[in-house]
Every structure is written in C-alpha cells, then in structure tokens.
Amino acid sequence: MAYVDDYPDAAKVVRANFGVAFAALSIGGIFGLIQAVHRTGFFRGLINSTDYYTVLTGHGVLLALVFTTFFIAGLFTWGVTNSLERSLPNPRLTWSWFLVMLVGTILATVSILGGFVPELPLSADVLFTFYPPLQASPVFYVGAALLIVGSWIAGLDWFLAYWGWRKDNDGERIPLQTFMVLTTMIMWYVSTVGVAVEVVVFLIPWSLGLISEVDPLLTRTLFWYFGHPVVYFWLMPAYFVWYTILPKLAGGRLLSDTLARVVFVLFVILSTPVGFHHQYVDPGIPEGFKFIAMTNTMFLLLPSLLTAFTVVASMEHGARQRGGKGYLSWLWKLPWDNPAFSGCALAGIMFAAGGFSGMINAGMNINYLIHNTLWVPGHFHLTVGTAAALTFMAVSYWLVPQITGKRLQHRTLATVQPYVWFIGMTLMSNAMHRAGLAGVPRRTAEPEYNVVDATFPNVVGGMGEMQLQIVLGGTILFVALSMFMTVMIGTWLAERGRGTLSVNSHLPPALSGPESSPRVLDNLKLWAAIAIVLILIAYGPPLAGMLGDGIFAPGTPGFPV
Amino acid sequence: MEIHRFEKVWIAIALLLIVGFIATIAYGALGPGVKMVDASGGTIDPEAVAAGESGTAFDDPGVRQTGPNEYDVYVVARQFQFAPGTSQPIEVPAGSTVTFHITSPDVTHGFNIAGTNVNTMVIPGQVAELTVDFDETASYGIVCHEYCGGGHHTMEGTIEVVPQAEYDGPGGS
Amino acid sequence: MSEDAGPTVSRRGLLRGAAGTAIAAGGVAAVGTAAGQSGVDFDGWFSDVSNFDGVVDRRGQGEVTVEVGVEGNGDYWAFGPAAVRVDPGTTVVFEWTGEGSAHNVVAENDGYSSGDPVREAGTTFEHTFEETGISKYYCDPHLAVGMKGAIVVGDMGAGADAGGGSPGGISLSEGAWLLVGSLGLAVASPLLFAAFLRYRRGGGPSGPSEETREQLQRVDEVDQGPPRAEEAPVEKPETTIEHDEYDPSGTLSLVLGYLVLVVLLWVFMYFVEFLGRGPTVIG
Incomplete structure (x- = not known):
C-alpha cells in the first residue's frame, strides 16, 4: 500500500501541483540557459538585448515563485495528510486553491511572454522584484496576487485538516511534519501581507490608471518586507525534507525532535523583521533601522547553524547504523547511489557555501562591496537554486513513485543527476561570486562597459575565464534539468502497479522524540504574536517616516516596460 | 528536554x-x-527634477566647490545616462572630499563606482547623499547596477580624479 | 561629447552585428530585398527600430518637422517619422514631444547635435540638409533601444517603393518568440503527451497488462480499481544505535571545520577585500 492507494484524492492534488511545478521548472530552465549564453556573449543571436530582460523576468518569476510555490503546495499536502493520517477535509476547497494559483500563474506568465511580441498590449519586463515606477500591465499584478491568494487558501486547507485532527486527538503533540507546515504557513501569512498591500493597494490601481502616482521607496520597502521571508518559504520546505525524510534515506533517525521544532519557531519569529538588509544602500532609510535589521538577520543564522548540526548528526547516525566507523570514514557508508539521498546531501553542502556568501550579504556596511553585483545571484543560486531546488528534485525521486504508484524509471540517469547539477552549479556560482567581487553588475544583458577598460580588471583569473565558467556551468545545469525531466516524465508515463516500488514510505521516529520536548513549542499563537511584535518594532518607525509626507508622495507616474 | x-x-x-x-x-x-547611505539627502519631487524645475542644484547638475578640497557633485541618473558622467566625465581633484547627491527623474537606477565601495541605489523621490575621499589620481567607471529599462546595459559613466595641479575648477572640463 | 560618442557607437556596432545574425536566422529574404528594391540602403540602421515604416516622402517642402519622443521601441523612445525624404537645402525642425524622458539628436557622421538631452515639450532643434545622401542620427540616451532616425536628402532610389521589407525589430522579436516558444513547447510536449495518455487510459477499458493483473491478484486479493502499488521493504539497520549511546563526533568535527573556514573567509572578506579597497563611503 502506497500513499496513492491510502489517499487517492490527496495524491491527485499532489500530482497536479507537481505537474505545474515541473512545467514551470522546464520553461524557467530554458530561459536560464538563454541568459547564460547571452550575458556571457557566447551567443546573442537568439534574442536581442532588450528582450533579455523579458527572459530574465520569466526566469525569476517561473522558478522563484511558480515552481517553488506549486512544489511546496504539493509537498505540504503530502506532509499534512501523511503525518496526520487523514485526508484534507474539503476536496472542493482544495481544488479551488489549486485553480486560483493556476489562473494566477497563467495570467502572470502570459503577460511576461507578451513582452516578446511588441504588437500585443501585454508586457511585464519588470523582473522578479517589479520595482515601481517600472510598470507592468495590470494582468501581471493580478496574476501575481492570485498566486499568493491561492497559497493562502491552501494554508487554510492545511489548518482545517489540523483542527479536525486536533478534535480527535486532544492533548497530543502536533506531528512534526504538520508542525513544520503550520509554522511555515504562519510565517507566510505574516510576510505576504507586505506584497499583498503593495500589489492590491498600489500597483493594480496604478497600472489601471485609477491612481496616478506611487512612492517608489514605500513600494519597494513593502516588497522587501515580503522579499526576504519568501526565501525562508523556499528554505523551510527544504528543511522539512532534511529533518523528516533525509535521516531515513541515510539509514538513521532524526537526532532531536526538540531542536527541529525550535528551529522552525525561530524562523517564524525572525524571518520577517529583516527585509531592510536588502535595502542597506537605499537612500531615505535611516542607518539605525538598517542596523536593527542587520542584528535580526545575524540571529537568523542560528536556526540554520542548528540545522547543520542536527541534520549532519542524523546522517551520521544513519551511516553508523549501516556499519560506519571512525571520525569521518563513516561518510563512505552513506547511500551515495540513492539520488534522493545524494541530492539532499549535495544540496546541503552547497547551502553551507551559500550560507557563507549570505553572511557577507547580511553584513551591513560590507554590503557596499557586493550590492547588486553578480555575487548576489551567485549566492541565491546556491540557496534557492540548489538548497531548495535540488532538494525538491531529490525528494521527487522518493515521493513521485508514492503519489503515482509507479516505479521510478531511468534509475541510472536519476543516480547521476544530482552530481551533474552539483558540478554545473559549482562552476557557475563560483564564477558569479568572483566576478561580483570585482564589481560586475547583475541584471544586465551585456556586462561589457567602455568605461571600465572593457573588462573588470580585478577579476582573479580574468573576465574571459568567468564568462566561460558561467556558460559552461549554465549548460551543465540545463543538462541536469533535462535528465530530471526525463526521469519524471518516464515515471509518469510508466505503467501503474508493475512490480514493487523502489521506495517505501516508512519514516522512523526521532531518537529524542516529542515526548521530551517542551509543550510550549507547540503554542503557535504565542510565536505568531512575538513575530508580530518584532515586526512592529522593526517596521513601525521607518514606515511611519515614509508615510509622513503622504501615502503617495514623493510620487511618480508609471514607466511601462 | x-x-x-x-x-x-x-x-x-x-x-x-x-x-x-x-x-x-x-x-x-x-x-x-x-557610513551607510541614509535619509540625510531628503526627498524631492521626481517630476520637478525631470522638468528641470526642482529649484535645487539638480536643475543644473555638476560639480561645485564648497570649501578647500571639498566638492559637491550633483548627478541626475536617468534612462540611460548619468548627467554628468556619461556625456562628459565628472572631474574632481585628487586629495579632495567629495559629496555626491544623486537622484532620478524617472525609474530606479544604481550608481556604483566600479571597483570601489561607492555603491548606492538611486530612487525617484529620494536623494542619495554619500561622501567619499578621493586620495589618489585615478579614472573610474560608473555603472548603473539596477535594471532601469531596455537600454539598462548601456548606462555608464566616468569619474576622473585628476592631480591637484591639473585641476582647473568645477566646470573646467 | 564626441570623445565618448565614438567608443559608445562602436560597441553598438557590435550589438547591431549580433542583431543582424538573428535576423539572418529569422528572415533573410526580407532584409536582403530591402536593400535591393527600395534603392535606399540603410545598412541595417533600422534593424532594431520598431516604428520604422519606410521612407516618408516630404520633398517639395521648405521646412520639415520630425517629432522627438513619439511612441516606439517599447516606450516614447522613437523619432516620428523615423525616415524622411527631403529636397536638398531643406531645414528639418526636430520638435520635442516631452514624452519618454530626456532626448537629444546626435548625427551618426555629419557632425550636428542638439547637445545634452532635454525633456521639455516644445524644445526645437534645426538643421539644414544641403548635401545629397543619407544622414543618420540617433538619441544618445536611447540608442540602445533603437531610437534612431535618418534623413534621405535628394531623389536617390526614390523610384522604387519606399517600404524596404518588414521592419527588422519586429521580425527579430518574432523570430526569437518562435524559437523560445517552440523550445518551450518541445519541453512541455512530453508533459502534454503524458496528460493525454493518462486521459485516454482513464477513459478507455485499457488498464494494466494481463501479466500485471495476475501478479497483483497474487499479491493482493483486490482487483477492483487501479492496481495497488507495493512498497519496497523497510530497510533494516545493521546495528541499532539509541540516543544515549550515540556521540556524533564526526558531525562535531565537520561543523567545527566549517566554522574555522567561515571565520577565516569572513576576516579575509571584511578586512582585505572590503576595508582594503577604496574609496569607501564615509559620510
């Protein structure tokens, strides 16, 4: 009996979400390859440099918003039903959030792609951050809003399932997976308020011509109120996998249920009052507020450092249960030939590197060194682009057989795929970090400038080598993505029920289980309240300052792109 | 536990x-x-800057001497030019303390003196104010590092830090 | 101004070269005939100008107006009309519309220029064209997005149609659009096909093969509905280690190694890379 037989309705929901996620991943991946060859100057014949920004918008929105949100919705639907051992309460509600998200995605995607056809009135070359006064067509903003509203309803669906379970299980601890889903969604509700206000109150009326001006600083501040927590919305599901599935894949058990819960509580509390660290070099924001955001951001390192220990220790436990010995030689006893395991483990290694460049990003004044340089995309291709994305691919190798009832196909391809991704990302992000240090900017179609001696002379190894590494890495990543899609499509098309599955769904309990962890950790209302208080402290005074001269002032009309 | x-x-x-x-x-x-860029530059009406009627030095951007070895540089960053900076280089003498005042009449831009730690966002409605010591003679490139429209990748400029002896005052270029 | 314009234009030249390659892929015929039949060879000048629609004939007028800042190239980043034919000795008045940020008029080769970019509506700049030939000009801030124009002075090539094929900018983006679209479709097609197969399988009587069905009946008595999936057996650990007998010493050494690396890199980044390079913002 696999998940698909136990919960056929929920399995269908998970499959639908994964299907949309993988489609977005494919298109976004193609865009990524086009960018890699265009920006490095290897081949600029496919698009012109103005359309580069259309491609860049598509890449960012499809991968960072659509792929992640749909995959997470599928993963969490599985996690809630699996750990509560009950179906979602209302199928109609479930399909309605999926449809709302899907319609939003289609609207946003169509308006972005409209940028390729000048004859169409649709365009949204505003990039992932859509900073006003760059103005997209209203369709884009409505689509983005629907995607977020859909995710809110999905969260409600999971909460309803939890409340139903609570009625029947009074006094029991929240199962760990459900606990992680609920805390992630609390963080998501609190943080998406910013972007919802930005889009609904300001950008939609402004793009429709109902209001003539918006304040660029206020709207970008509202964006970053959401724009940093969103990275935890990508990361917490990856942690969900690392804490609850990876130990089992390694052959061991989670070291500590307590610390897992502590980590997620810390994310609820600290994820949002940090957005100003994306605005360290913005004018109009006093330095003191930037310092407060920096302190919060640095303490946000704590849950990730705790995770590093707990997750590695759980893997070590697995290796030792498999007969591993010695200080480090147990590493060889880990199942490196199981792509679900190796993908998660390699994602973790890359996250350790991305964590370091994140520490630099978080350091307030050192931000002058790398702000808006290629260092930044180098960083987030390690975090969302690998820690989250490669973990999602890896867990698909384990989960897709269970939600389809089909054996994983093309095992060899799957076994190699995480390593290919790892190599490609190593090349690309290494070059991006180093080029960024020399001052090469991000978000540009042609990083060749007349004024900077045609190259950036300080790049160790020279610009040529950087460009080569980026284009080579990008191509290898695209190959890895194609391998993943081949495995997924092959599995999807395979015949159901032929032979036994390659996986089992057994998840062993933690070594130190919930019975020994403080009950206060499950008090979700308390943590939400503390989060809101911290947000009021970090955001109240600066927002009051920005609103002091009027909600729409200093205002500017739109510049459609 | x-x-x-x-x-x-x-x-x-x-x-x-x-x-x-x-x-x-x-x-x-x-x-x-x-020191971080902060709110000390104040706010400004971007449309007035665009029309050249802001009543500030942004109506006639450029270099101004404010004291011995002290200069104010007013820069308007617009799609897809720094004025001054792109059409003619910003020229200051070596050994001077320079305060940049930068704003935008249209969309959000970036202002990064390539290879240095001088790096700020340029946001319409806000004036970015940053003080920098230029100790040595050098020629720097300025790069717009925030996407500002289809021609973003062409937006660049120059700062020439010339020897004291060769500097013949603001507007001398 | 001219010192800077030189290198800038030459880089744009490279850009145009790249764009030209794309057109060659997209619509060779259109561009090839443009030069041959219209008689006016702009040498690719208008390949990325979206509002170029042939040469507008304004011969017989002593004064001709070209608007600066009409809709095109993704915003109000165009001259209207982009290409005009005038008699020798005609004065062309460039008149600013006030749209699309600040503009100027700079000759590609012929030396005239309106100076620094301005935005004020109603601003004018005049130039009298005496010599027969093509005089190309552009707006300096918006050259990259295709804000370019040309004055054709005299009758050269006037006999043929003024059109000159489809404007390059559009054919280019359509080509890119098609390429991207077909690539996307190519990747999505297996998904669509999978969806189709599933749909068909769900509708028709076909299910698992006889062989599978028998096998499943052996495994499970149920043969109603889709066949049940059987999971792999749960792995049995070689040895079982409980919480109190487990010291993650390997983990501790790994994370401490990471800590040392991070501290060293941090010190290098902060004190060498960051504070070691100037100038820095100090006020």
Missing part, C-alpha cells in the same frame, strides 16, 4: 559567531568610519 552535549557546545559557538559578526560590522562603522 534531551539535547546532546555536543549540540549545546555548538549552540554556544554559533551564538559567539553571530556576536562576532555584529561586532565586526560595528567596528567598521566606528573604526574606519564606514
């Missing part, structure tokens, strides 16, 4: 690391005196 003693050690070390990072940043601000 069962927490392994190794893990307790690690929590302590992690907290120490975090405090160390914060201390480093504080040192950078207090010791070498690195």
Whole structure:
C-alpha cells in the first residue's frame, strides 16, 4: 500500500501541483540557459538585448515563485495528510486553491511572454522584484496576487485538516511534519501581507490608471518586507525534507525532535523583521533601522547553524547504523547511489557555501562591496537554486513513485543527476561570486562597459575565464534539468502497479522524540504574536517616516516596460 | 528536554559567531568610519527634477566647490545616462572630499563606482547623499547596477580624479 | 561629447552585428530585398527600430518637422517619422514631444547635435540638409533601444517603393518568440503527451497488462480499481544505535571545520577585500 492507494484524492492534488511545478521548472530552465549564453556573449543571436530582460523576468518569476510555490503546495499536502493520517477535509476547497494559483500563474506568465511580441498590449519586463515606477500591465499584478491568494487558501486547507485532527486527538503533540507546515504557513501569512498591500493597494490601481502616482521607496520597502521571508518559504520546505525524510534515506533517525521544532519557531519569529538588509544602500532609510535589521538577520543564522548540526548528526547516525566507523570514514557508508539521498546531501553542502556568501550579504556596511553585483545571484543560486531546488528534485525521486504508484524509471540517469547539477552549479556560482567581487553588475544583458577598460580588471583569473565558467556551468545545469525531466516524465508515463516500488514510505521516529520536548513549542499563537511584535518594532518607525509626507508622495507616474 | 552535549557546545559557538559578526560590522562603522547611505539627502519631487524645475542644484547638475578640497557633485541618473558622467566625465581633484547627491527623474537606477565601495541605489523621490575621499589620481567607471529599462546595459559613466595641479575648477572640463 | 560618442557607437556596432545574425536566422529574404528594391540602403540602421515604416516622402517642402519622443521601441523612445525624404537645402525642425524622458539628436557622421538631452515639450532643434545622401542620427540616451532616425536628402532610389521589407525589430522579436516558444513547447510536449495518455487510459477499458493483473491478484486479493502499488521493504539497520549511546563526533568535527573556514573567509572578506579597497563611503 502506497500513499496513492491510502489517499487517492490527496495524491491527485499532489500530482497536479507537481505537474505545474515541473512545467514551470522546464520553461524557467530554458530561459536560464538563454541568459547564460547571452550575458556571457557566447551567443546573442537568439534574442536581442532588450528582450533579455523579458527572459530574465520569466526566469525569476517561473522558478522563484511558480515552481517553488506549486512544489511546496504539493509537498505540504503530502506532509499534512501523511503525518496526520487523514485526508484534507474539503476536496472542493482544495481544488479551488489549486485553480486560483493556476489562473494566477497563467495570467502572470502570459503577460511576461507578451513582452516578446511588441504588437500585443501585454508586457511585464519588470523582473522578479517589479520595482515601481517600472510598470507592468495590470494582468501581471493580478496574476501575481492570485498566486499568493491561492497559497493562502491552501494554508487554510492545511489548518482545517489540523483542527479536525486536533478534535480527535486532544492533548497530543502536533506531528512534526504538520508542525513544520503550520509554522511555515504562519510565517507566510505574516510576510505576504507586505506584497499583498503593495500589489492590491498600489500597483493594480496604478497600472489601471485609477491612481496616478506611487512612492517608489514605500513600494519597494513593502516588497522587501515580503522579499526576504519568501526565501525562508523556499528554505523551510527544504528543511522539512532534511529533518523528516533525509535521516531515513541515510539509514538513521532524526537526532532531536526538540531542536527541529525550535528551529522552525525561530524562523517564524525572525524571518520577517529583516527585509531592510536588502535595502542597506537605499537612500531615505535611516542607518539605525538598517542596523536593527542587520542584528535580526545575524540571529537568523542560528536556526540554520542548528540545522547543520542536527541534520549532519542524523546522517551520521544513519551511516553508523549501516556499519560506519571512525571520525569521518563513516561518510563512505552513506547511500551515495540513492539520488534522493545524494541530492539532499549535495544540496546541503552547497547551502553551507551559500550560507557563507549570505553572511557577507547580511553584513551591513560590507554590503557596499557586493550590492547588486553578480555575487548576489551567485549566492541565491546556491540557496534557492540548489538548497531548495535540488532538494525538491531529490525528494521527487522518493515521493513521485508514492503519489503515482509507479516505479521510478531511468534509475541510472536519476543516480547521476544530482552530481551533474552539483558540478554545473559549482562552476557557475563560483564564477558569479568572483566576478561580483570585482564589481560586475547583475541584471544586465551585456556586462561589457567602455568605461571600465572593457573588462573588470580585478577579476582573479580574468573576465574571459568567468564568462566561460558561467556558460559552461549554465549548460551543465540545463543538462541536469533535462535528465530530471526525463526521469519524471518516464515515471509518469510508466505503467501503474508493475512490480514493487523502489521506495517505501516508512519514516522512523526521532531518537529524542516529542515526548521530551517542551509543550510550549507547540503554542503557535504565542510565536505568531512575538513575530508580530518584532515586526512592529522593526517596521513601525521607518514606515511611519515614509508615510509622513503622504501615502503617495514623493510620487511618480508609471514607466511601462 | 534531551539535547546532546555536543549540540549545546555548538549552540554556544554559533551564538559567539553571530556576536562576532555584529561586532565586526560595528567596528567598521566606528573604526574606519564606514557610513551607510541614509535619509540625510531628503526627498524631492521626481517630476520637478525631470522638468528641470526642482529649484535645487539638480536643475543644473555638476560639480561645485564648497570649501578647500571639498566638492559637491550633483548627478541626475536617468534612462540611460548619468548627467554628468556619461556625456562628459565628472572631474574632481585628487586629495579632495567629495559629496555626491544623486537622484532620478524617472525609474530606479544604481550608481556604483566600479571597483570601489561607492555603491548606492538611486530612487525617484529620494536623494542619495554619500561622501567619499578621493586620495589618489585615478579614472573610474560608473555603472548603473539596477535594471532601469531596455537600454539598462548601456548606462555608464566616468569619474576622473585628476592631480591637484591639473585641476582647473568645477566646470573646467 | 564626441570623445565618448565614438567608443559608445562602436560597441553598438557590435550589438547591431549580433542583431543582424538573428535576423539572418529569422528572415533573410526580407532584409536582403530591402536593400535591393527600395534603392535606399540603410545598412541595417533600422534593424532594431520598431516604428520604422519606410521612407516618408516630404520633398517639395521648405521646412520639415520630425517629432522627438513619439511612441516606439517599447516606450516614447522613437523619432516620428523615423525616415524622411527631403529636397536638398531643406531645414528639418526636430520638435520635442516631452514624452519618454530626456532626448537629444546626435548625427551618426555629419557632425550636428542638439547637445545634452532635454525633456521639455516644445524644445526645437534645426538643421539644414544641403548635401545629397543619407544622414543618420540617433538619441544618445536611447540608442540602445533603437531610437534612431535618418534623413534621405535628394531623389536617390526614390523610384522604387519606399517600404524596404518588414521592419527588422519586429521580425527579430518574432523570430526569437518562435524559437523560445517552440523550445518551450518541445519541453512541455512530453508533459502534454503524458496528460493525454493518462486521459485516454482513464477513459478507455485499457488498464494494466494481463501479466500485471495476475501478479497483483497474487499479491493482493483486490482487483477492483487501479492496481495497488507495493512498497519496497523497510530497510533494516545493521546495528541499532539509541540516543544515549550515540556521540556524533564526526558531525562535531565537520561543523567545527566549517566554522574555522567561515571565520577565516569572513576576516579575509571584511578586512582585505572590503576595508582594503577604496574609496569607501564615509559620510
């Protein structure tokens, strides 16, 4: 009996979400390859440099918003039903959030792609951050809003399932997976308020011509109120996998249920009052507020450092249960030939590197060194682009057989795929970090400038080598993505029920289980309240300052792109 | 609550690391005196800047001398030019203290003196104000590092830091 | 101004070269005939100008107006009309519309220029064209997005149609659009096919093969509905280690190694890379 037989309705929901996620991943991946060859100057014949920004918008929105949100919705639907051992309460509600998200995605995607056809009135070359006064067509903003509203309803669906379970299980601890889903969604509700206000109150009326001006600083501040927590919305599901599935894949058990819960509580509390660290070099924001955001951001390192220990220790436990010995030689006893395991483990290694460049990003004044340089995309291709994305691919190798009832196909391809991704990302992000240090900017179609001696002379190894590494890495990543899609499509098309599955769904309990962890950790209302208080402290005074001269002032009309 | 003693050690070390990072940043601000761009530049009406009727020095951007070896540089960053900077280089003498005032009449831009730590966002409605010491003769490129429209990748400029003896005052270029 | 314009234009030249390659892929015929039949060879000048629609004939007028800042190239980043034919000795008045940020008029080769970019509506700049030939000009801030124009002075090539094929900018983006679209479709097609197969399988009587069905009946008595999936057996650990007998010493050494690396890199980044390079913002 696999998940698909136990919960056929929920399995269908998970499959639908994964299907949309993988489609977005494919298109976004193609865009990524086009960018890699265009920006490095290897081949600029496919698009012109103005359309580069259309491609860049598509890449960012499809991968960072659509792929992640749909995959997470599928993963969490599985996690809630699996750990509560009950179906979602209302199928109609479930399909309605999926449809709302899907319609939003289609609207946003169509308006972005409209940028390729000048004859169409649709365009949204505003990039992932859509900073006003760059103005997209209203369709884009409505689509983005629907995607977020859909995710809110999905969260409600999971909460309803939890409340139903609570009625029947009074006094029991929240199962760990459900606990992680609920805390992630609390963080998501609190943080998406910013972007919802930005889009609904300001950008939609402004793009429709109902209001003539918006304040660029206020709207970008509202964006970053959401724009940093969103990275935890990508990361917490990856942690969900690392804490609850990876130990089992390694052959061991989670070291500590307590610390897992502590980590997620810390994310609820600290994820949002940090957005100003994306605005360290913005004018109009006093330095003191930037310092407060920096302190919060640095303490946000704590849950990730705790995770590093707990997750590695759980893997070590697995290796030792498999007969591993010695200080480090147990590493060889880990199942490196199981792509679900190796993908998660390699994602973790890359996250350790991305964590370091994140520490630099978080350091307030050192931000002058790398702000808006290629260092930044180098960083987030390690975090969302690998820690989250490669973990999602890896867990698909384990989960897709269970939600389809089909054996994983093309095992060899799957076994190699995480390593290919790892190599490609190593090349690309290494070059991006180093080029960024020399001052090469991000978000540009042609990083060749007349004024900077045609190259950036300080790049160790020279610009040529950087460009080569980026284009080579990008191509290898695209190959890895194609391998993943081949495995997924092959599995999807395979015949159901032929032979036994390659996986089992057994998840062993933690070594130190919930019975020994403080009950206060499950008090979700308390943590939400503390989060809101911290947000009021970090955001109240600066927002009051920005609103002091009027909600729409200093205002500017739109510049459609 | 069962927490392994190794893990307790690690929590302590992690907290120490975090405090160390914060201390480093504080040192950078207090010791070498690195200062963040802040609200000191004030706000401005972007449409007035666009029309050249803001009643400020942005109506006639350029270099102004404010004291011995002290200069104010007013820069308007617009799609897809720095004025001054693109059409003619910004020229200041070596050994001077220069305060840049930068704003945008249209969309959000970036202002990065390539290869240095001078790096700011240029946001319509806000004036970015940053003071920099130029000790040595050099020629720097200025790069717009925030996407500002289809021609973003062409937006660049130059700053010439010339020897004191060769500098013939603001507007002398 | 001219010192800077030189290198800038030459880089744009490279850009145009790249764009030209794309057109060659997209619509060779259109561009090839443009030069041959219209008689006016702009040498690719208008390949990325979206509002170029042939040469507008304004011969017989002593004064001709060209608007600066009409809709095109993704915003109000165009001259209207982009290409005009005038008699020798005609004065062309460039008149600013006030749209699309600040503009100027700079000759590609012929030396005239309106100076620094301005935005004020109603601003004018005049130039009298005496010599027969093509005089190309552009707006300096918006050259990259295709804000370019040309004055054709005299009758050269006037006999043929003024059109000159489809404007390059559009054919280019359509080509890119098609390429991207077909690539996307190519990747999505297996998904669509999978969806189709599933749909068909769900509708028709076909299910698992006889062989599978028998096998499943052996495994499970149920043969109603889709066949049940059987999971792999749960792995049995070689040895079982409980919480109190487990010291993650390997983990501790790994994370401490990471800590040392991070501290060293942090010190290098902060004190060498960051504080070691100037100038820095100090106020």
